[in-house]
Every structure is written in structure tokens, then in C-alpha cells.
Amino acid sequence: MKQLFGRPAxxxxxxxxxxxxxxxxxxxxxxxxxxxxxxxxxxxxxIAPVGCSVFxxxxxxxxxxxxxxxxxxxxxxxxxxxxxxxxxxxYQGDGDLAAIGTAEIVHAAARNENITIIFINxxxxxxxxxxxxxxxxPGMKSTTSVQGRDIKKQGYPIKVCELLxxxxxxxxxxxxxxxxxxxxINTEKALKTAFTYQIxxxxxxxxxxxxxxxxxxxxxxxxxxxxxxNTMVKYYPLGEYRNRAKEEK
Amino acid sequence: xxxxxxxxxxxAIVEGVLAAGCRFFAGYPxxxxxxxxxFMSIRMNEIGGVFIQTESEIAAINMLFGAAAAGKxxxxxxxxxxxxxxxxxxxxxxxxxxxxxxxxxxxxxxxLGNIAPAQSDYFQATRGGGHGDYFTITLAPNSAQELxxxxxxxxxxxxKYRNPALILADGLLGQMxxxxxxxxxxxxPETLPEPPYALSGCKNRxxxxxxxxxxxxxxxxxxxxxxxxxYEQIVANEQRFQxxxxxxxxxxxxxYGTCARVCDAAARMARAKGxxxxxxxxxxxxxxxxNILSALAEKTxxxxxxxxxxxxxxxxxxxxxxxxxxxxxxGRPGGGVPTPPxxxxxxxxxxxxxx
Numbered sequence: 001m002k003q004l005f006g007r008p009a010x011x012x013x014x015x016x017x018x019x020x021x022x023x024x025x026x027x028x029x030x031x032x033x034x035x036x037x038x039x040x041x042x043x044x045x046x047i048a049p050v051g052c053s054v055f056x057x058x059x060x061x062x063x064x065x066x067x068x069x070x071x072x073x074x075x076x077x078x079x080x081x082x083x084x085x086x087x088x089x090x091y092q093g094d095g096d097l098a099a100i101g102t103a104e105i106v107h108a109a110a111r112n113e114n115i116t117i118i119f120i121n122x123x124x125x126x127x128x129x130x131x132x133x134x135x136x137x138p139g140m141k142s143t144t145s146v147q148g149r150d151i152k153k154q155g156y157p158i159k160v161c162e163l164l165x166x167x168x169x170x171x172x173x174x175x176x177x178x179x180x181x182x183x184x185i186n187t188e189k190a191l192k193t194a195f196t197y198q199i200x201x202x203x204x205x206x207x208x209x210x211x212x213x214x215x216x217x218x219x220x221x222x223x224x225x226x227x228x229x230n231t232m233v234k235y236y237p238l239g240e241y242r243n244r245a246k247e248e249k
Numbered sequence: 250x251x252x253x254x255x256x257x258x259x260x261a262i263v264e265g266v267l268a269a270g271c272r273f274f275a276g277y278p279x280x281x282x283x284x285x286x287x288f289m290s291i292r293m294n295e296i297g298g299v300f301i302q303t304e305s306e307i308a309a310i311n312m313l314f315g316a317a318a319a320g321k322x323x324x325x326x327x328x329x330x331x332x333x334x335x336x337x338x339x340x341x342x343x344x345x346x347x348x349x350x351x352x353x354x355x356x357x358x359x360x361l362g363n364i365a366p367a368q369s370d371y372f373q374a375t376r377g378g379g380h381g382d383y384f385t386i387t388l389a390p391n392s393a394q395e396l397x398x399x400x401x402x403x404x405x406x407x408x409k410y411r412n413p414a415l416i417l418a419d420g421l422l423g424q425m426x427x428x429x430x431x432x433x434x435x436x437x438p439e440t441l442p443e444p445p446y447a448l449s450g451c452k453n454r455x456x457x458x459x460x461x462x463x464x465x466x467x468x469x470x471x472x473x474x475x476x477x478x479x480y481e482q483i484v485a486n487e488q489r490f491q492x493x494x495x496x497x498x499x500x501x502x503x504x505y506g507t508c509a510r511v512c513d514a515a516a517r518m519a520r521a522k523g524x525x526x527x528x529x530x531x532x533x534x535x536x537x538x539x540n541i542l543s544a545l546a547e548k549t550x551x552x553x554x555x556x557x558x559x560x561x562x563x564x565x566x567x568x569x570x571x572x573x574x575x576x577x578x579x580g581r582p583g584g585g586v587p588t589p590p591x592x593x594x595x596x597x598x599x600x601x602x603x604x
Binding site for chain 2: 041042043044045048054057058061062063064065066067068071074075076077078079080081082083085086103104106107
């Protein structure tokens, strides 16, 4: 019998511990497939964040490191400068990248460090139980903003692609989502572009991916997808924010 | 004879680090160690190594984590406030059993303090420094020559035990010019073998994971016990010190680094006046040279600990001697440096007036 579907060689055989309807599994699969499609698995070093995807070091079938919260871009820099022939990606959530790790991501982007950042934006702290994230939408409820994010007290969300677009450094910045099949395909395209630019030694690439967190949003998986489509995408518009390959043409 | 040059202590560190085969430096400016990154940027450029001026000490220590996890000799330098910022990273590196070298050119504290020489980071250096049960191998040089020689020793110890190593200097040692003999043949980093943990891409081998966490019940405890065995080995095998005129001493001064230089002069003044005064200089602060102190306490009645702080190493001397003898202390905090006459005065008081 011909096998039509299976686990890509870029992922290990370990069962992932993510909640039903979570977006991490989709993104993991895309990366796992790309490691094979781009023939880079055996020279890739991945960085797992602190957060729900801390266990990514068990899930990706390549060399992995798990550094302190938010420091993925700095650790990536150390690895890449030491082993320029390796492909280095840092997988980070919104607390990791846009709160505690803000300095590291901004400066890695400004240096146009030749690494790839996969940034999962689900507008909430997942692992710790649903607290306010730097990306939590105005009015959105969390366990530390139970009445909804009050912009007078908690300020505005950080739009990472827009923020980094203000820098000359980064080579490629894109925002995608994993709520619909179409957006999942676009996410794969963006990640493939990001890794390809690293292989071509173009420099810094970041793909921000809007992703579902049904558990901490208090929604069903289907409601979560609809919420991305109807609410989140309006605040965080999808698309390419920087593509120097196109600009240079 | 090997080549000899008149050098700043901070420049001697750079040459020592490069001779030890290290080709990766990441760091952030802070006085009184700025000559290290400045000279390093020039030298790394000359020999094709990596120099990164980082956005913070936090980024620096994490770049080190990455480079060292990738199997390369990697170092950073900073001064006290910057070393405080690095503690999270040092804890992770210790928890992942990865060797790195951190140089602390200590300045007066707490807080922003000042830029004068101090030894007030002794507790931080010898008690782990960050969160969790761990220790860092800590070497205390007292001359530009040792600043040149200790990076090699530090890397070798760090790699032998897979543990972070610190060199604890101070502003005086860093800024002072002394002759330095390039006493050993520089390593070619290409000849260093790839360590068994190195992240280098999993071609033709099992994939590797570098991490400091384990959530499975009992696993982290077992891992910590395993690390504890390593620490016991380090304590048993790596205590280093320099003992001067200690055998028949009625009083032994215990001092390291800059203080040891001051106390050496004070001890000579005292001997000229007929006092039998020795000097025990710890070279490793962790592991502390407890064995020699314990042995010396069998036959010496007085110990005088001199530090550029309010009394930190004095605790280790009390522990090593089990408080069996009188332990006196003389300290100068906040960037104060004791003078030889000051220490001599203390000796005279302890031993019962002028002879």
C-alpha cells in the first residue's frame, strides 16, 4: 500500500504536548518539512524558546539548544558566527520575543544577522496560563487583564514586523497566519523564502505567524480560527513587510 | 627565551585568550575593562576571529552560550555591574554543562559604585552567582603575566570539567603595565577536537541537544547529583595557591590578586622587623585552597585576611581552619586599596606591639 501522508523526517517521533487546536503543531510540521525539502536538516541548529514551545528541542529532528527566555537571537548569533555553514533558526513566542527579548531581536535584526526567526504571535502568554502579552489586543481579556486590555494602563500592543521595518538591517520580514489552508500555504512559502535567504547568505529573516491558542483564549479551535480571521488580522495585517531581494531588483 | 613585552594587564588578557586558541569574543563596554574589547577587536580582525560588540552584557553571555555550545572556545569580559547582568546566562551555561570563560575586572560596588579596583564580587564569583546549585571555577591572577597565562588554564579546566570558568581581576591589575613573557606556544584552534556536546549539524551522527532543563520527575535531581560529583572532583584536584614563608610563620596573611601584592610588601616589612609572617595567596578562589589552610592551621596561631571588601573570603578561611585559630580581618570597601604600611600596622597590633 502506498503511504500518502506521514511524519516528515524533520520531526522526531515524539508525540507533541500541545493543546487541541494550537497552532504550534502546524508550524512545527511546516518547518519539519522544509528541513527535508531544502536538504538542510543535517546542517541545521534550532533554538527552542521559553514558553509552550520550550519542548521544540525534542520535536525538531536536528541539533537543538534551549537558551534563556528571550535570548534566542543572541544565542543564534553566537552559533552562526561560530559555524557560518550551519543553518540557524530561532523559534520564539510573543512573550519570549516581544517582551523579555525585545533588545536581542531588535539588535539581531539591525546587524542583519544571517539567521531565521520564527515568531509565533498568539497574543497571550501560553505556558504560564494566559497572562497579558506585549501582543494582546486592546480590550482582549487575559488573566492579568480580566476586564480586557486597558490601553490607558497597559498601553498598546507591539507590532513586531512594523517595528523591525523601521530598521535598515533586516533582509526579509513577513507576517502570515495558520488559521486557514490558504494562510498555511502562505506560511510555508514565507518560511521557505526566509530559510532560502539564509542559505543564500542574504541576512536576517523573520516570519511572524498569527497562531491559535484556544485554551487561553477560552474558545473552541474553530472559534479561534474565526477570531484570527475576523479580529486579529485586522490589527496585525498579513503580508511582506520587507523583502530586499525585490527592492534590489 | 620567549618574547617579552611591556603591556597593560587588560592587553595581556587579550594575548592570553588568543594564545589559548579562543577565536570568539562578545562583550559590551564598561570601565575598567574597555581595553580588552578595544584591543580584542583589533587582534580578532588580524587573525580572523569573531568580535561582536553587543547590545548588552545579557546578549554577550548568550552569544557565548551559542558559540561554546557550537563547540568553540569563547570568552567575554566585563566589570561588576555587567557581570551581574550575565548571571542568568551563566546559570544556564552551568546548567547545560558548557565550558566558557568570563573575565571580571572588578570595580567598586554595590550598584554603579565606582571604577576603582575592588574585590567585592568574591561571593558572587565563588558561590555560583546566579540561581540554582552550581559553582564556577574561579582564578585570581595578581600580575599581567598571570593575566596572560590564566586564560589557557581557565579554558583547559572549563573543558576538562565542562563548567564555566571565571577570571577575577580588578581595575588595578587591568590598568597596570608590566612586562609579560609570552611563555607558551599559541594553540591553533583548528587542532582542538570537536567536543562531544558540540552543535554542528547532525550529519552522520545522532542529533544533539544542549539544555539546562528536565521536567521529568526525578531527572533534574539526578542531573544535579551528577554535577555535584564533578564539583567534588574539582575541589579534590584543582586547589591552587602560592605559599610564601608560611612554614615557620607565627602569622599568615591570606590575600589574593592586588591585595596579595600589597600584602607581599607588608609581609617583607614585617619580616625585616623580626616578625615571622607568611603569605598564602589563593590562586583558585573556587575551589578554595582549603587543604593547605587546614594544614597550616595545625602549626600557625594567627591568620590575617586582607581583602578589598568588607570581609568575604574571610568566611572561607574560617571554614577551612574550622575557626581553630584566631582569624583577623582587614578590609577596604568601595574601591579602597590597602597600603603595605596599613597592613603592617595591623600585623604589629596582632603580634603585640613593635619589636
